[in-house]
Amino acid sequence: MTMALDLLVRLVQTPKELEDAFFVRREVFVKEQGIPLPLEQDEYDEISQHIVAYHEGEPIAAGRVRLLDAHVAKVDRICVLPQFRRQQVGVRMMQKLEQYATRTDNDYDVHVIKIYAQIHAVPFYETQDYRITSPEFxxxxxPYRAMEKRWLFVK
Known part of the structure:
Protein backbone atom coordinates (compact mmCIF):
# COMPACT_ATOMS: atom_id res chain seq x y z
CA MET A 1 0.00 0.00 0.00
CA THR A 2 1.33 3.42 -0.98
CA MET A 3 1.40 6.25 1.52
CA ALA A 4 -0.80 9.19 0.52
CA LEU A 5 1.06 12.19 -0.80
CA ASP A 6 1.02 15.49 1.03
CA LEU A 7 -1.36 17.12 -1.40
CA LEU A 8 -3.20 20.43 -1.66
CA VAL A 9 -6.17 20.21 -4.04
CA ARG A 10 -7.83 23.55 -4.64
CA LEU A 11 -10.38 25.32 -6.78
CA VAL A 12 -8.55 27.63 -9.17
CA GLN A 13 -9.04 31.24 -8.08
CA THR A 14 -6.08 33.15 -9.54
CA PRO A 15 -4.44 33.50 -12.98
CA LYS A 16 -1.32 31.75 -11.58
CA GLU A 17 -3.36 28.74 -10.43
CA LEU A 18 -5.04 28.57 -13.85
CA GLU A 19 -1.66 28.64 -15.58
CA ASP A 20 -0.50 25.86 -13.23
CA ALA A 21 -3.52 23.76 -14.28
CA PHE A 22 -2.79 24.44 -17.98
CA PHE A 23 0.87 23.50 -17.42
CA VAL A 24 -0.11 20.04 -16.10
CA ARG A 25 -2.60 19.56 -18.94
CA ARG A 26 0.02 20.45 -21.57
CA GLU A 27 2.53 18.05 -20.00
CA VAL A 28 0.06 15.15 -19.98
CA PHE A 29 -2.23 15.68 -22.95
CA VAL A 30 0.00 17.52 -25.42
CA LYS A 31 3.54 16.28 -24.66
CA GLU A 32 2.81 12.77 -23.35
CA GLN A 33 -0.29 11.81 -25.35
CA GLY A 34 0.26 13.90 -28.49
CA ILE A 35 -3.06 15.74 -28.48
CA PRO A 36 -2.76 18.99 -30.48
CA LEU A 37 -2.87 22.08 -28.23
CA PRO A 38 -5.85 23.61 -30.13
CA LEU A 39 -7.88 20.50 -29.24
CA GLU A 40 -6.63 20.33 -25.66
CA GLN A 41 -7.44 23.94 -24.76
CA ASP A 42 -10.95 24.78 -25.90
CA GLU A 43 -13.91 27.11 -25.52
CA TYR A 44 -15.03 25.32 -22.36
CA ASP A 45 -11.98 26.52 -20.42
CA GLU A 46 -13.63 29.93 -20.04
CA ILE A 47 -16.86 28.56 -18.53
CA SER A 48 -15.44 25.76 -16.36
CA GLN A 49 -14.35 25.68 -12.75
CA HIS A 50 -10.78 24.39 -12.79
CA ILE A 51 -8.94 22.60 -10.02
CA VAL A 52 -5.24 22.06 -9.48
CA ALA A 53 -3.33 19.84 -7.07
CA TYR A 54 0.01 20.80 -5.59
CA HIS A 55 2.70 18.64 -4.00
CA GLU A 56 5.48 20.54 -2.22
CA GLY A 57 4.30 23.73 -3.93
CA GLU A 58 4.49 22.34 -7.48
CA PRO A 59 1.44 21.64 -9.67
CA ILE A 60 1.03 17.91 -10.30
CA ALA A 61 -2.60 17.40 -11.35
CA ALA A 62 -5.49 19.31 -12.90
CA GLY A 63 -9.09 19.02 -14.01
CA ARG A 64 -12.23 21.01 -14.66
CA VAL A 65 -16.00 20.81 -14.23
CA ARG A 66 -18.86 22.69 -15.86
CA LEU A 67 -22.62 22.59 -15.61
CA LEU A 68 -24.45 21.23 -18.64
CA ASP A 69 -27.82 22.08 -17.12
CA ALA A 70 -29.38 22.42 -13.66
CA HIS A 71 -28.99 18.70 -12.96
CA VAL A 72 -25.96 17.54 -14.95
CA ALA A 73 -22.27 18.44 -14.69
CA LYS A 74 -19.40 17.38 -16.95
CA VAL A 75 -15.97 16.63 -15.53
CA ASP A 76 -13.04 16.53 -17.92
CA ARG A 77 -9.35 17.21 -18.51
CA ILE A 78 -8.46 15.17 -15.42
CA CYS A 79 -4.74 14.53 -15.50
CA VAL A 80 -1.89 13.65 -13.17
CA LEU A 81 1.80 13.94 -13.97
CA PRO A 82 3.26 10.44 -14.58
CA GLN A 83 5.49 10.31 -11.49
CA PHE A 84 2.48 10.95 -9.22
CA ARG A 85 0.09 8.37 -10.65
CA ARG A 86 -1.18 5.44 -8.59
CA GLN A 87 -0.83 7.46 -5.39
CA GLN A 88 -4.51 8.38 -4.87
CA VAL A 89 -4.10 11.79 -6.55
CA GLY A 90 -6.88 11.03 -9.05
CA VAL A 91 -9.19 9.98 -6.22
CA ARG A 92 -8.61 13.28 -4.42
CA MET A 93 -9.12 15.21 -7.66
CA MET A 94 -12.45 13.50 -8.35
CA GLN A 95 -13.61 14.04 -4.76
CA LYS A 96 -12.92 17.78 -5.08
CA LEU A 97 -14.65 18.07 -8.46
CA GLU A 98 -17.68 16.10 -7.27
CA GLN A 99 -17.85 18.14 -4.07
CA TYR A 100 -17.86 21.35 -6.10
CA ALA A 101 -20.44 20.12 -8.62
CA THR A 102 -22.88 18.82 -6.01
CA ARG A 103 -22.49 21.60 -3.44
CA THR A 104 -25.73 22.86 -1.97
CA ASP A 105 -25.00 26.61 -1.90
CA ASN A 106 -26.30 27.30 -5.41
CA ASP A 107 -29.50 27.15 -7.43
CA TYR A 108 -28.60 23.87 -9.10
CA ASP A 109 -29.46 20.33 -8.12
CA VAL A 110 -26.72 18.33 -9.81
CA HIS A 111 -27.30 14.61 -9.45
CA VAL A 112 -25.49 13.34 -12.54
CA ILE A 113 -21.83 13.82 -13.41
CA LYS A 114 -20.70 12.81 -16.88
CA ILE A 115 -17.18 12.11 -18.02
CA TYR A 116 -15.46 10.91 -21.18
CA ALA A 117 -12.82 8.49 -19.96
CA GLN A 118 -9.84 7.38 -21.98
CA ILE A 119 -10.04 3.58 -22.29
CA HIS A 120 -7.03 2.99 -20.03
CA ALA A 121 -8.71 5.07 -17.28
CA VAL A 122 -12.11 3.33 -17.33
CA PRO A 123 -11.19 0.90 -14.49
CA PHE A 124 -10.15 3.85 -12.30
CA TYR A 125 -13.47 5.64 -12.84
CA GLU A 126 -15.35 2.40 -12.17
CA THR A 127 -13.70 2.31 -8.72
CA GLN A 128 -15.17 5.81 -8.21
CA ASP A 129 -18.69 4.47 -8.98
CA TYR A 130 -18.89 5.72 -12.57
CA ARG A 131 -20.67 3.46 -15.02
CA ILE A 132 -20.07 3.09 -18.77
CA THR A 133 -22.86 4.64 -20.86
CA SER A 134 -21.51 4.39 -24.43
CA PRO A 135 -19.64 2.18 -26.83
CA GLU A 136 -16.01 3.06 -27.46
CA PHE A 137 -15.47 6.20 -29.57
CA PRO A 143 -10.30 5.84 -27.66
CA TYR A 144 -12.85 6.84 -25.00
CA ARG A 145 -16.03 5.63 -23.28
CA ALA A 146 -18.73 7.92 -21.90
CA MET A 147 -19.37 7.30 -18.21
CA GLU A 148 -21.57 8.79 -15.54
CA LYS A 149 -22.21 8.79 -11.82
CA ARG A 150 -25.63 9.43 -10.32
CA TRP A 151 -26.67 10.54 -6.87
CA LEU A 152 -30.11 10.16 -5.36
CA PHE A 153 -30.55 13.08 -3.01
CA VAL A 154 -32.81 16.06 -2.68
CA LYS A 155 -31.79 19.53 -1.58
Whole structure:
Protein backbone atom coordinates (compact mmCIF):
# COMPACT_ATOMS: atom_id res chain seq x y z
CA MET A 1 0.00 0.00 0.00
CA THR A 2 1.33 3.42 -0.98
CA MET A 3 1.40 6.25 1.52
CA ALA A 4 -0.80 9.19 0.52
CA LEU A 5 1.06 12.19 -0.80
CA ASP A 6 1.02 15.49 1.03
CA LEU A 7 -1.36 17.12 -1.40
CA LEU A 8 -3.20 20.43 -1.66
CA VAL A 9 -6.17 20.21 -4.04
CA ARG A 10 -7.83 23.55 -4.64
CA LEU A 11 -10.38 25.32 -6.78
CA VAL A 12 -8.55 27.63 -9.17
CA GLN A 13 -9.04 31.24 -8.08
CA THR A 14 -6.08 33.15 -9.54
CA PRO A 15 -4.44 33.50 -12.98
CA LYS A 16 -1.32 31.75 -11.58
CA GLU A 17 -3.36 28.74 -10.43
CA LEU A 18 -5.04 28.57 -13.85
CA GLU A 19 -1.66 28.64 -15.58
CA ASP A 20 -0.50 25.86 -13.23
CA ALA A 21 -3.52 23.76 -14.28
CA PHE A 22 -2.79 24.44 -17.98
CA PHE A 23 0.87 23.50 -17.42
CA VAL A 24 -0.11 20.04 -16.10
CA ARG A 25 -2.60 19.56 -18.94
CA ARG A 26 0.02 20.45 -21.57
CA GLU A 27 2.53 18.05 -20.00
CA VAL A 28 0.06 15.15 -19.98
CA PHE A 29 -2.23 15.68 -22.95
CA VAL A 30 0.00 17.52 -25.42
CA LYS A 31 3.54 16.28 -24.66
CA GLU A 32 2.81 12.77 -23.35
CA GLN A 33 -0.29 11.81 -25.35
CA GLY A 34 0.26 13.90 -28.49
CA ILE A 35 -3.06 15.74 -28.48
CA PRO A 36 -2.76 18.99 -30.48
CA LEU A 37 -2.87 22.08 -28.23
CA PRO A 38 -5.85 23.61 -30.13
CA LEU A 39 -7.88 20.50 -29.24
CA GLU A 40 -6.63 20.33 -25.66
CA GLN A 41 -7.44 23.94 -24.76
CA ASP A 42 -10.95 24.78 -25.90
CA GLU A 43 -13.91 27.11 -25.52
CA TYR A 44 -15.03 25.32 -22.36
CA ASP A 45 -11.98 26.52 -20.42
CA GLU A 46 -13.63 29.93 -20.04
CA ILE A 47 -16.86 28.56 -18.53
CA SER A 48 -15.44 25.76 -16.36
CA GLN A 49 -14.35 25.68 -12.75
CA HIS A 50 -10.78 24.39 -12.79
CA ILE A 51 -8.94 22.60 -10.02
CA VAL A 52 -5.24 22.06 -9.48
CA ALA A 53 -3.33 19.84 -7.07
CA TYR A 54 0.01 20.80 -5.59
CA HIS A 55 2.70 18.64 -4.00
CA GLU A 56 5.48 20.54 -2.22
CA GLY A 57 4.30 23.73 -3.93
CA GLU A 58 4.49 22.34 -7.48
CA PRO A 59 1.44 21.64 -9.67
CA ILE A 60 1.03 17.91 -10.30
CA ALA A 61 -2.60 17.40 -11.35
CA ALA A 62 -5.49 19.31 -12.90
CA GLY A 63 -9.09 19.02 -14.01
CA ARG A 64 -12.23 21.01 -14.66
CA VAL A 65 -16.00 20.81 -14.23
CA ARG A 66 -18.86 22.69 -15.86
CA LEU A 67 -22.62 22.59 -15.61
CA LEU A 68 -24.45 21.23 -18.64
CA ASP A 69 -27.82 22.08 -17.12
CA ALA A 70 -29.38 22.42 -13.66
CA HIS A 71 -28.99 18.70 -12.96
CA VAL A 72 -25.96 17.54 -14.95
CA ALA A 73 -22.27 18.44 -14.69
CA LYS A 74 -19.40 17.38 -16.95
CA VAL A 75 -15.97 16.63 -15.53
CA ASP A 76 -13.04 16.53 -17.92
CA ARG A 77 -9.35 17.21 -18.51
CA ILE A 78 -8.46 15.17 -15.42
CA CYS A 79 -4.74 14.53 -15.50
CA VAL A 80 -1.89 13.65 -13.17
CA LEU A 81 1.80 13.94 -13.97
CA PRO A 82 3.26 10.44 -14.58
CA GLN A 83 5.49 10.31 -11.49
CA PHE A 84 2.48 10.95 -9.22
CA ARG A 85 0.09 8.37 -10.65
CA ARG A 86 -1.18 5.44 -8.59
CA GLN A 87 -0.83 7.46 -5.39
CA GLN A 88 -4.51 8.38 -4.87
CA VAL A 89 -4.10 11.79 -6.55
CA GLY A 90 -6.88 11.03 -9.05
CA VAL A 91 -9.19 9.98 -6.22
CA ARG A 92 -8.61 13.28 -4.42
CA MET A 93 -9.12 15.21 -7.66
CA MET A 94 -12.45 13.50 -8.35
CA GLN A 95 -13.61 14.04 -4.76
CA LYS A 96 -12.92 17.78 -5.08
CA LEU A 97 -14.65 18.07 -8.46
CA GLU A 98 -17.68 16.10 -7.27
CA GLN A 99 -17.85 18.14 -4.07
CA TYR A 100 -17.86 21.35 -6.10
CA ALA A 101 -20.44 20.12 -8.62
CA THR A 102 -22.88 18.82 -6.01
CA ARG A 103 -22.49 21.60 -3.44
CA THR A 104 -25.73 22.86 -1.97
CA ASP A 105 -25.00 26.61 -1.90
CA ASN A 106 -26.30 27.30 -5.41
CA ASP A 107 -29.50 27.15 -7.43
CA TYR A 108 -28.60 23.87 -9.10
CA ASP A 109 -29.46 20.33 -8.12
CA VAL A 110 -26.72 18.33 -9.81
CA HIS A 111 -27.30 14.61 -9.45
CA VAL A 112 -25.49 13.34 -12.54
CA ILE A 113 -21.83 13.82 -13.41
CA LYS A 114 -20.70 12.81 -16.88
CA ILE A 115 -17.18 12.11 -18.02
CA TYR A 116 -15.46 10.91 -21.18
CA ALA A 117 -12.82 8.49 -19.96
CA GLN A 118 -9.84 7.38 -21.98
CA ILE A 119 -10.04 3.58 -22.29
CA HIS A 120 -7.03 2.99 -20.03
CA ALA A 121 -8.71 5.07 -17.28
CA VAL A 122 -12.11 3.33 -17.33
CA PRO A 123 -11.19 0.90 -14.49
CA PHE A 124 -10.15 3.85 -12.30
CA TYR A 125 -13.47 5.64 -12.84
CA GLU A 126 -15.35 2.40 -12.17
CA THR A 127 -13.70 2.31 -8.72
CA GLN A 128 -15.17 5.81 -8.21
CA ASP A 129 -18.69 4.47 -8.98
CA TYR A 130 -18.89 5.72 -12.57
CA ARG A 131 -20.67 3.46 -15.02
CA ILE A 132 -20.07 3.09 -18.77
CA THR A 133 -22.86 4.64 -20.86
CA SER A 134 -21.51 4.39 -24.43
CA PRO A 135 -19.64 2.18 -26.83
CA GLU A 136 -16.01 3.06 -27.46
CA PHE A 137 -15.47 6.20 -29.57
CA UNK A 138 -12.46 8.17 -30.83
CA UNK A 139 -11.77 11.77 -29.80
CA UNK A 140 -8.53 13.57 -30.61
CA UNK A 141 -7.22 10.29 -31.99
CA UNK A 142 -7.66 8.42 -28.68
CA PRO A 143 -10.30 5.84 -27.66
CA TYR A 144 -12.85 6.84 -25.00
CA ARG A 145 -16.03 5.63 -23.28
CA ALA A 146 -18.73 7.92 -21.90
CA MET A 147 -19.37 7.30 -18.21
CA GLU A 148 -21.57 8.79 -15.54
CA LYS A 149 -22.21 8.79 -11.82
CA ARG A 150 -25.63 9.43 -10.32
CA TRP A 151 -26.67 10.54 -6.87
CA LEU A 152 -30.11 10.16 -5.36
CA PHE A 153 -30.55 13.08 -3.01
CA VAL A 154 -32.81 16.06 -2.68
CA LYS A 155 -31.79 19.53 -1.58
Missing amino acids: IDGGL
